[in-house]
Amino acid sequence: MASVAEESQRPPAARRRGGGSIIPALPAAAGLVAFFLVPLLVFAVYSFLTAGLYSVSGPLTLDAYGEAVASRVNRTLAANSAVIGLATAVVTVAVALPIAYWLRRSARRLRIPVLFLIIASMFASYLVRIYAWRTVLGSNGLINDGLRRLGLIDEPLEFLIYSRFAVTVALVHIFLPYVVLVIYAAMAPLGAGLFEAAQDLGASSRTLWRRVILPLMAAPAASAFLFVFILSASDYVTPQFLGGASGVTLGVQVQVNFRTLGNYPVAAATSFLMMAAFLACYLLSALVLRALRLHDIRFVN
Amino acid sequence: MRYRRGRELSRREFLRRAGLTTFTIGATPAILAACGGDSPTPPPTTGSAGAEPSVPPASGTLDYFSWEGYDAPIDEMKTWLKDNSVKLNSAYIGNHDDIQAKLKASNNAEGFDLITYYQGYKPLYSELGILGPIDDNKIPNLAGLNEFWNDDPKHQWIDADGTRTGVPWTFGSIGITYDSAKVDEMDSWYDLLDPSLKGKISLPDDPVGQFTLTAHILSLDPGACPKASLPEVVDLNRQFVVQSESISASFGDMTTKLVAGDIVACYQGWAAMNSFAAAEGSTTVKTNLPTEGSFTFADMYAIPTGADNVDTAHAFMNQLLDPEVNARIAEYLVGAVTVDAAVDLLNEETRTLYPYEDIAGYLELAPLYNNPPLESDEFVTQKEWTDSWQEIKAGVGA
Amino acid sequence: MERTQRSPFTATVTALSLLFLFVPIAVVVLFSFHSTGGLSFPFRGFSLRWYEEVFSSPEFREASVNSLVVATATAVVTLLLGTLAAYGLSHSRSRLRGPLALLFFLPLTLPGLFIGLSLLVLFTEVQIDASLATVTVAHLVYVFPYFLLVSLAALNRLDVALEEAGADLGANSWLVFRKVTLPQVWPVLVGAASLAFALSFDEFIITFFVIGADSTLPMFIWSTLRRTVNPSINAISSLLLLVTLLLFVISFVLTFRRGRKRRGVIGGEELMEQALAGDPIGGRT
Numbered sequence: 015m016a017s018v019a020e021e022s023q024r025p026p027a028a029r030r031r032g033g034g035s036i037i038p039a040l041p042a043a044a045g046l047v048a049f050f051l052v053p054l055l056v057f058a059v060y061s062f063l064t065a066g067l068y069s070v071s072g073p074l075t076l077d078a079y080g081e082a083v084a085s086r087v088n089r090t091l092a093a094n095s096a097v098i099g100l101a102t103a104v105v106t107v108a109v110a111l112p113i114a115y116w117l118r119r120s121a122r123r124l125r126i127p128v129l130f131l132i133i134a135s136m137f138a139s140y141l142v143r144i145y146a147w148r149t150v151l152g153s154n155g156l157i158n159d160g161l162r163r164l165g166l167i168d169e170p171l172e173f174l175i176y177s178r179f180a181v182t183v184a185l186v187h188i189f190l191p192y193v194v195l196v197i198y199a200a201m202a203p204l205g206a207g208l209f210e211a212a213q214d215l216g217a218s219s220r221t222l223w224r225r226v227i228l229p230l231m232a233a234p235a236a237s238a239f240l241f242v243f244i245l246s247a248s249d250y251v252t253p254q255f256l257g258g259a260s261g262v263t264l265g266v267q268v269q270v271n272f273r274t275l276g277n278y279p280v281a282a283a284t285s286f287l288m289m290a291a292f293l294a295c296y297l298l299s300a301l302v303l304r305a306l307r308l309h310d311i312r313f314v315n
Numbered sequence: 316m317r318y319r320r321g322r323e324l325s326r327r328e329f330l331r332r333a334g335l336t337t338f339t340i341g342a343t344p345a346i347l348a349a350c351g352g353d354s355p356t357p358p359p360t361t362g363s364a365g366a367e368p369s370v371p372p373a374s375g376t377l378d379y380f381s382w383e384g385y386d387a388p389i390d391e392m393k394t395w396l397k398d399n400s401v402k403l404n405s406a407y408i409g410n411h412d413d414i415q416a417k418l419k420a421s422n423n424a425e426g427f428d429l430i431t432y433y434q435g436y437k438p439l440y441s442e443l444g445i446l447g448p449i450d451d452n453k454i455p456n457l458a459g460l461n462e463f464w465n466d467d468p469k470h471q472w473i474d475a476d477g478t479r480t481g482v483p484w485t486f487g488s489i490g491i492t493y494d495s496a497k498v499d500e501m502d503s504w505y506d507l508l509d510p511s512l513k514g515k516i517s518l519p520d521d522p523v524g525q526f527t528l529t530a531h532i533l534s535l536d537p538g539a540c541p542k543a544s545l546p547e548v549v550d551l552n553r554q555f556v557v558q559s560e561s562i563s564a565s566f567g568d569m570t571t572k573l574v575a576g577d578i579v580a581c582y583q584g585w586a587a588m589n590s591f592a593a594a595e596g597s598t599t600v601k602t603n604l605p606t607e608g609s610f611t612f613a614d615m616y617a618i619p620t621g622a623d624n625v626d627t628a629h630a631f632m633n634q635l636l637d638p639e640v641n642a643r644i645a646e647y648l649v650g651a652v653t654v655d656a657a658v659d660l661l662n663e664e665t666r667t668l669y670p671y672e673d674i675a676g677y678l679e680l681a682p683l684y685n686n687p688p689l690e691s692d693e694f695v696t697q698k699e700w701t702d703s704w705q706e707i708k709a710g711v712g713a
Numbered sequence: 714m715e716r717t718q719r720s721p722f723t724a725t726v727t728a729l730s731l732l733f734l735f736v737p738i739a740v741v742v743l744f745s746f747h748s749t750g751g752l753s754f755p756f757r758g759f760s761l762r763w764y765e766e767v768f769s770s771p772e773f774r775e776a777s778v779n780s781l782v783v784a785t786a787t788a789v790v791t792l793l794l795g796t797l798a799a800y801g802l803s804h805s806r807s808r809l810r811g812p813l814a815l816l817f818f819l820p821l822t823l824p825g826l827f828i829g830l831s832l833l834v835l836f837t838e839v840q841i842d843a844s845l846a847t848v849t850v851a852h853l854v855y856v857f858p859y860f861l862l863v864s865l866a867a868l869n870r871l872d873v874a875l876e877e878a879g880a881d882l883g884a885n886s887w888l889v890f891r892k893v894t895l896p897q898v899w900p901v902l903v904g905a906a907s908l909a910f911a912l913s914f915d916e917f918i919i920t921f922f923v924i925g926a927d928s929t930l931p932m933f934i935w936s937t938l939r940r941t942v943n944p945s946i947n948a949i950s951s952l953l954l955l956v957t958l959l960l961f962v963i964s965f966v967l968t969f970r971r972g973r974k975r976r977g978v979i980g981g982e983e984l985m986e987q988a989l990a991g992d993p994i995g996g997r998t
Contacts, residue, residue, distance in 0.1 A: 034804030034886065038797035039813055042857065045794065046816055050854045053831030054823070067443060067689060068419035087705045094709070113730055116723035128727065130961055133904050135734040137911045137957045138741055141934060142950040145571075145752050145942065146737035149744070152753060154576050156740070159754060176561035187737060190730065192859070192908065199867035199901045206715030219720075234866045241862060244821050254520060254564045259710035267705070268824045273412040274522070275689070275698050276419070285827045292822040378926035383936035388772060404926035405772065407936035409917070417922060420830060421837045425925045567942040575753035591941045596749035596757060648940075 061282035068276035078279035082287055088267060092291075095263040098178060099247030102185040103239045109186075110193040110238070111231065114201045117194075119209060129198070136191045144255045147184045151175040151256075180256040185246045193238045200234035201227075232308035236299045244292045264288060368455040373399040373630035378622075380427040381414065383407045385614065389647050391640045401627055411436065411523075418445050423621030428628045431614045432481065434471040435523065435538070435686035440617075442689075446480040447618040453629035454482065456636035459654045463675050469538075471683060472615050481615025482632045484641065485650045488669070488681040489528060489609040492584025494573055496599035503605050504532050507582055508558055517563045517572055518555055518582040522704040525552055526695075527610045527684050528583050537610075538685025540695040548695075549703045555582045556707050567591065573600055583609075586668045587649035608680035613653075742954070745947035752942060763948040772933060777949075780914050780930040783845055787852040788910035791860045794853075795909075796902055799864035800890065803871070821858045828854060829922035836923065843925035851923045852916060856909040863905040867898045907957065914953065 061078050063070040082088060113132075117125055138146075150156045153170035161167045173179055212226050228235075250265035264284070271281035303309040379386045386405045396403055406427070408414055414430055423445070432440055440446050451457055464483045467473040472481030491501050501507065507516050518525065529552045530537040535544055556562065560578050563569040570588045572578045574595040581588075584602050592600035616632045618625060634640055638656035645652045646662055651669045658671045670677050687697045748758035767773050798817065802810055820828060832851050833843075841847060871894060879889040917931035924932075934946055 033880075034801070036801045036805040036807035036809050036813070039799075039801030039805075039809075042794040042798040043813055043816060045850075046820075046854065046857070049832065049835075049850055050820055050828070051816065053828075053835040054819075056834060057827065057831045067439075068415060085702070086711060087702060087709060090709045090711050091705070109726060109730055112723040112726040116720060116727045119718035120720050120724060122717055128731065129904075131731060132734065133907065134954065134958060134961065135738055136908055137954050138738050139915050139931070139946070139950045139953065141931070141938075142741050142946050143737055145946070146740040146744075148571070148575075149740050149753055150737055152575060152577055154754060156736070156754070187734065191734065192863075195901070195904055195908070196863050196866045199863055199898075200870050202901075203867065203870040203872065203897065205872070209718065210716055213718075234869075237862060237866070241821065241858075248824055254562075255568070258561055259708060262705070262709045265824050269826050270701055270705070272826055272830055273410065273416045274701060276416070277698075282827070285823050288824075289819075289822040376926075380926065382939060383772075383933060384940060388770075405928055406921075406924060406926050407928045407932045409921070409932070409935040409938070413921060416830070417833070420833045420922070421843070424837050424840075425843050427926060565939045567938050567940050571752055571942045574751050587940065591750075594750040594941065595943065596751040 057278070057282045058286065060278050061286055063279055065277045065279045068278070070278050078277075078283035079287070081280050082283040085267075088264065088284070091262055091264040091267060094178075094253075094260060095247040095265070098181055098185070098249075098253070098261070098263060099243040101178070101182045102189065102246040103243040105182065105186050106189050106193045106242050107197075107235055107239045109190060110197045111227075111235065113194050114198040115227065117198055118201045118204070119206075132191045132194050140188070140251070143187060144184060144252060147180065147187070147256060148175065151180055151183070175256065176258040176261075178257065178260050181253050181261045184252050184256055185242075185249065188252075189242045189246065193242060196238045196241075197231060197234060200231060204230065229308055232306070233303060236303055240292075240296055240299055243295065247292075248288065368452040368457075370455060370630050370633045371453050371626035373401050373627040375624050375627060376402040376404055377429060377624055377627045377631060378425065378427045379403060379405045379429045380417075380425075380619075381408055381429075381431040382614075384648055385431050387635060387640075387644050387647075389640070389643050391637075391643050392634065395634050395640075399627075399630070401631075415440065415443055415445060418619055419443060423619050426621065426623045427619050428622040428624045429631060430617050430619050432617055433523075434469075434481070434613045434615060434683050435527070437469075437471040437480070438538075438685055439689060441474075441480070445619050447620045447622060447625070449479040449482060449618060449632075450629060451479055453626070454633040454636065456633045456654070457482070459636060459638060459656055461653055461655050461674055463678065464653055469683065469685060471613075471685070481617050482636070483613050483615055483653045484632070484635045485645055485648060485653060486611055486613035487585060487587060487650045488604065488611040488677075489524070489583050489585060490602040490604045491580060491582075492569070492573070492586075492588045492600060492602040493580035494576075494597070494599055495601045497576075497579045500601070500603050501580070501605060504528075504582070504607055506605075507580055508554055512580065513558055514560045515578055516555070516580045516582055517559050517561060517569050517578045519566055519569055520562050520564055520708075521583065522701050523686055524583050524610075525704065526687060526700045529555075531610055531682070531684070532607050536684065537687055538694075540687065541693065542695055542699070545695045545699060545703065548700075549707065552704075553707050558582075562708060570595065570600075573597065590649040590664070604681060608682075610684050611678055611681045613683055738954070741947050742951045744944050745951040747944045747947075750941070750943040752944060752947075763944045764952075766945050767948045767952070772928075773930075773945075773949075776928045776930040776933040779845060779927055783848050783852060783920075783929065784910045784913040786845075786849045787856060787913040788906045790849070790853055791856055791909040792902065792906040795857060795860040795864055795905070799861055799868045800894070803865060803868040817861050818858045820854050825855065825916070825918040826922075829919035832919070833922040843923055845924070845927065847923045847925075848920050848929070851919045852913040855916060855919055856912045859912060860905045860909050863908070864898070864902055867901040868894070871897060907960075911953075911957075 060070050062074050062076070063078075064073060064075055065078065117129060121128060148155065151174040152158070153172075153175070155175075157174060158167070158170040161171070208226065209222065212222050217225070247263065248265045250263045250269065253261035253263055254266075265288075268281050268284050268288075271277045271284065300309065383405075386403060395401075406425075411433060414432065415436075418427070418430075432446075437446075460483065464472075472483060473479050491504070491507065493501065498512070526548065527537040529548050530540050530544075533544070533547060533551060535541075535548065540548065559582070560572070563572060566585050566588060569578070569581050569584070570591045573581070573588070574592050574597040586602040589600050589602055592598075616635065618628045622628060635644060636654055638654050638660055641652045641654040641657040642660035642665075644650075645657065646665045649665065649668070652658055652661065652671075658666070687695050687700050689697050743756065744752055745763055746759045746761065747756065748760035748762070751757070798813075802814060829851060832847070832854075836843060836847055876889050876893050879893045880886070884892065915931055917929065917935055920929050921932055928936075930949065934949070
């Protein structure tokens with residue numbers, strides 16, 4: 015008992031958990047090494063080989079990377095991907111934070127039903143949702159039809175569909191429940207005392223958010239942000255159905271090279287270049303968090 | 316499907332048709348050899364010459380790998396499978412390229428016995444070595460094919476040395492699919508570019524199809540298009556893309572848009588879409604072949620190398636050429652029959668889709684093309700077109 | 714008991730978000746009952762024909778069973794391995810933490826096609842036959858980062874003091890995990906595992922490459938897309954929504970019952986709230 019009391023006097027940093035072993039994580043790691051890392055390394059080698067028809071052969075060469083980088087199409091598509099990824103990530107995280115807060119502090123009896131509803135929406139299949147968005151955003155769809163009946167518009171709103179807007183909306187719909195889950199998972203264990211103490215000390219809503227909640231949420235929110243950014247920037251199916259010319263993303267090039275052209279080296283090279291770009295984003299966010307000293311805040315009850 | 320003849324029957328055409336009248340429909344297998352002697356394609360060399368063709372017994376599991384629907388989920392085939400104790404395992408593709416991508420990566424370790432291929436893929440598939448030989452002697456119903464299919468100058472289902480690699484069992488053609496309640500029939504593909512239709516047409520995200528169609532309109536052969544002509548093709552295709560409301564993910568997708576009223580016509584439509592639209596609630600969707608013509612796709616059944624149940628595959632293919640079955644599957648897929656005796660067994664709706672009284676003439680207007688080659692110094696390659704297509708889609712250079 | 718905070722802004726955002734989330738879902742369910750094959754307005758009447766078609770087609774049934782088997786296996790294995798991995802990562806200061814986290818999240822940065830094809834090449838090389846097992850393995854690689862992100866978010870936030878208290882009282886780490894850690898995070902873990910199920914059920918790109926001569930439901934659907942799009946996809950999705958709804962209700966009811974039995978005094982619902990709030994069941998120490 016005494017040791018617990020003593021320990022709780024110590025500053026948070028010194029009380030970070032660390033006594034545990036990393037062993038529980040090893041089975042999963044072994045699986046991933048065997049079934050992900052090994053194939054990945056094989057394809058890493060492929061990316062430096064010469065392309066055959068749905069096959070590779072020596073000699074080693076940088077041609078694949080050169081081709082992937084030099085391609086004009088790739089650069090346009092990469093830009094599209096970045097824009098769509100950013101827009102989706104920003105909207106999703108910005109909306110998830112208030113929702114998680116409401117669940118944590120205001121929901122009471124509604125917490126379980128609402129959480130359940132949010133999680134349940136993740137179970138509608140991807141393809142079906144895309145078609146549902148057509149029905150909602152289309153020129154004769156729910157929104158346009160509704161606005162027309164209300165007399166607010168004469169012609170259907172064109173930008174709603176076959177545009178970056180439609181792609182972003184659909185992707186936000188797919189990732190929002192997930193991000194809410196992540197951020198709520200990080201917010202829920204926070205003791206009520208944290209919020210109440212700040213408010214009892216006279217903090218306004220803004221201050222509460224700025225000084226307490228956002229710093230505490232910075233790391234998980236950044237993870238969620240990156241997550242959504244990477245996945246929406248790589249998604250090439252939603253743009254196929256809902257995007258216009260500006261909605262085509264880079265992921266489609268990987269597919270084209272692997273499947274249609276049988277060019278494994280270029281497909282692999284494009285994939286690795288994308289991966290490198292994403293890792294750079296991850297490093298950047300880690301550095302920023304570290305600089306702001308937000309990277310490893312633990313809350314102590 | 317209505318069409319207009321662009322030219323008179325050629326003399327050779329006339330003579331061939333005259334020769335056909337000496338054969339009755341349903342000729343016995345014994346006449347097969349004589350039939351083969353009429354055409355430039357040498358008789359098949361697989362199997363012992365002179366042996367009476369007979370179907371091998373079907374048994375075991377048949378592993379199928381291709382489009383959903385091409386594994387013939389109709390009652391007639393289900394009965395046949397049951398009667399022969401054959402289990403059909405189907406792995407479905409979402410894209411034609413899935414076939415060679417997977418077969419090459421695994422060397423058919425899965426043991427697929429039956430695939431299909433669009434005739435344009437033949438040169439690639441031969442080069443990749445994924446097509447196994449088909450023994451004509453094991454498919455007696457080949458005798459019932461319309462005589463057009465016995466002659467294969469481009470060697471898309473029968474090689475130059477007589478080895479058969481594909482069995483034609485259905486086909487379909489491209490045309491302008493449009494909503495007749497909203498727009499009149501168009502005689503020319505160029506009519507789709509009319510300013511009144513801006514933002515009201517669509518086209519499928521099918522690079523091969525788009526290239527084949529656009530090249531054809533420009534009187535170029537997509538399988539052998541000189542590199543210098545590529546900009547011309549790109550330019551024309553771009554005009555249609557710019558005119559479109561959006562690019563559709565598939566024919567089914569385009570149909571949905573027609574029914575929803577988002578578009579009124581398609582650049583690269585398909586007669587089957589008439590039926591799909593009717594099923595979705597719109598009975599006014601029609602398809603016609605403009606004067607410039609278009610192209611035809613004939614998906615061939617094939618046996619990949621490394622198949623382990625070759626006999627049953629042959630038996631399956633033979634059954635699909637049975638006139639009754641051939642007619643039913645054509646109705647199911649809303650496509651065409653290749654078997655002569657099947658024509659009269661079709662229901663009215665399917666019968667009127669294609670002009671069976673002159674299939675050869677029709678297939679001259681909408682030919683069976685090859686895809687652009689994967690590698691070539693002289694002609695536009697698959698990669699050059701695919702890059703151009705991605706650029707057109709992304710609005711680069713517009 | 715903690716104060717409830719009134720917050721009209723966040724309540725509004727939540728309400729609007731729920732609307733946003735469910736309008737398309739409502740459309741999905743509505744059109745699953747459409748009397749024609751159209752997926753657009755005007756709505757022409759109700760019919761059960763798409764459900765009939767789904768149930769009567771043997772190809773549908775077979776593909777659905779395949780999908781269910783793979784998704785269940787994926788969810789269960791992910792729950793086990795993922796919880797262990799998240800626990801290990803959050804409770805250790807080993808220098809392996811960084812590299813392991815990178816390994817676990819790396820699959821996200823590569824396209825599904827890449828993962829599928831590279832696994833196929835591996836399996837072919839090592840001569841492992843393609844089957845639903847190879848599909849499950851591939852799905853595990855794919856869904857693992859999703860599960861891990863959520864479970865890490867929860868496990869990283871746990872109050873150290875509670876666990877240390879348990880340890881000080883003589884409990885070994887397994888007991889601490891079972892009695893202190895798990896009660897706080899299990900709802901999140903279950904949520905994440907059900908997400909793994911949903912992701913696996915819906916996946917088709919990777920699946921296509923590592924499967925044998927079978928199809929899963931998404932493969933079937935995407936193949937039919939070439940020719941026709943009709944509300945049968947809505948019917949399938951609605952059925953899946955219904956099933957998960959039932960599963961959730963059942964699991965929550967069971968939890969209430971269990972809580973009621975153990976505690977007696979505190980109501981089951983309050984128990985649930987405490988659990989979701991991260992408080993260990995039984996009140997604070």
